[in-house]
Amino acid sequence: MKKQDMNRDWIATARTLSQALPYLQRYEGATVVIKLGGHAMGSDEAMESFARDVVLMQQVGVKPVVVHGGGPMINKMLGQLGIESSFVNGKRVTDKATVEVVEMVLSGLVNKRIVQAINSQGGRAIGISGKDANLMVCEQADPELGFVGAPVAMDPSIVHELGEENLIPVIAPVGAGRDGETFNVNGDTAAGAIAGALHADRLLLLTDVSGVKDANGEVLTCLSSQQIKDLTEAGVIAGGMIPKTQTALDALRDGVRAVVILDGRAPNACLLELYTEHGAGSLIRDTQPRVKPTAKTV
Numbered sequence: 426m427k428k429q430d431m432n433r434d435w436i437a438t439a440r441t442l443s444q445a446l447p448y449l450q451r452y453e454g455a456t457v458v459i460k461l462g463g464h465a466m467g468s469d470e471a472m473e474s475f476a477r478d479v480v481l482m483q484q485v486g487v488k489p490v491v492v493h494g495g496g497p498m499i500n501k502m503l504g505q506l507g508i509e510s511s512f513v514n515g516k517r518v519t520d521k522a523t524v525e526v527v528e529m530v531l532s533g534l535v536n537k538r539i540v541q542a543i544n545s546q547g548g549r550a551i552g553i554s555g556k557d558a559n560l561m562v563c564e565q566a567d568p569e570l571g572f573v574g575a576p577v578a579m580d581p582s583i584v585h586e587l588g589e590e591n592l593i594p595v596i597a598p599v600g601a602g603r604d605g606e607t608f609n610v611n612g613d614t615a616a617g618a619i620a621g622a623l624h625a626d627r628l629l630l631l632t633d634v635s636g637v638k639d640a641n642g643e644v645l646t647c648l649s650s651q652q653i654k655d656l657t658e659a660g661v662i663a664g665g666m667i668p669k670t671q672t673a674l675d676a677l678r679d680g681v682r683a684v685v686i687l688d689g690r691a692p693n694a695c696l697l698e699l700y701t702e703h704g705a706g707s708l709i710r711d712t713q714p715r716v717k718p719t720a721k722t723v
């Protein structure tokens with residue numbers, strides 16, 4: 426690269442940092458729940474970029490809370506063990522043998538991989554599941570789905586306590602039932618319930634598509650509740666996008682200020698969303714247009 430071009434790059438970087446000031450101020454002290462989907466954590470590079478974003482967010486005053494999925498990793502382990510599984514509306518039909526594998530993979534392999542990635546970037550992450558400190562008590566969601574849980578009682582105090590110690594909670598979507606059963610909770614559902622209990626300022630759902638697409642495959646940058654209902658009825662929102670958009674609606678109802686569905690494989694996806702004028706993905710915030718205000722309101 427020529428010296429002149431390098432100077433231009435540095436000037437652009439400085440300008441980007443300067444332009445981030447109103448957003449840095451806006452999100453200082455904000456609680457941001459980030460759901461990392463299994464498809465978004467494929468490569469080591471993607472994981473490293475995610476971890477850097479989370480550590481940087483905390484460095485500039487955000488309280489990040491990570492909730493993760495791990496569907497592809499569960500599929501792989503079930504395959505290795507010769508256990509078949511099927512999905513109904515994006516949720517895994519979960520029998521006794523399956524729920525044991527789900528907990529092993531989510532609370533073990535996947536959770537610790539994320540914890541390690543964040544800690545490697547200088548953060549202090551701690552891995553827990555919905556079972557810890559009664560964070561997420563569940564009931565059976567639907568008898569047809571077996572041990573799939575619906576969160577019914579949330580106690581977010583452990584998340585607050587960890588945040589006060591500057592620890593970054595990394596939460597596996599596994600919950601306990603009142604009779605001691607273990608429930609497999611869809612990662613989006615768990616993230617929404619946790620964001621709702623925390624009254625989070627933002628819920629970022631990181632996935633493997635650039636947002637919610639319409640019938641022509643175009644990403645919708647801003648969506649209302651009604652649009653979500655219409656697109657779901659028309660079958661345009663399908664599969665794994667159903668729990669995601671349903672989560673968004675539930676989270677808004679529970680007091681989360683806004684939900685964004687975005688591509689977690691894109692480098693620095695979280696920073697792009699929070700700290701640039703452009704933003705990323707599909708913003709779900711009732712009927713307001715996707716305009717990034719410059720005032721100090723979140």
Ligand SMILES: Nc1ncnc2c1ncn2[C@@H]1O[C@H](COP(=O)(O)OP(=O)(O)O)[C@@H](O)[C@H]1O
Nearest residue numbers: 462463464632633634637638661662663665666
């Ligand atoms: N309208 C839609 N817009 C975008 N993606 C959709 C839509 N309907 C269904 N999908 C599917 O939803 C998937 C995301 O859900 P899922 O695979 O469960 O992701 P994750 O593992 O990140 O939770 C996308 O890869 C896409 O195939």
Ligand SMILES: CC(=O)N[C@@H](CCC(=O)OP(=O)(O)O)C(=O)O
Nearest residue numbers: 462463494495496516517611612
């Ligand atoms: C009930 C249910 O479907 N649970 C999910 C939990 C993991 C998950 O949600 O992972 P992603 O976010 O990567 O899809 C499952 O068993 O796959």
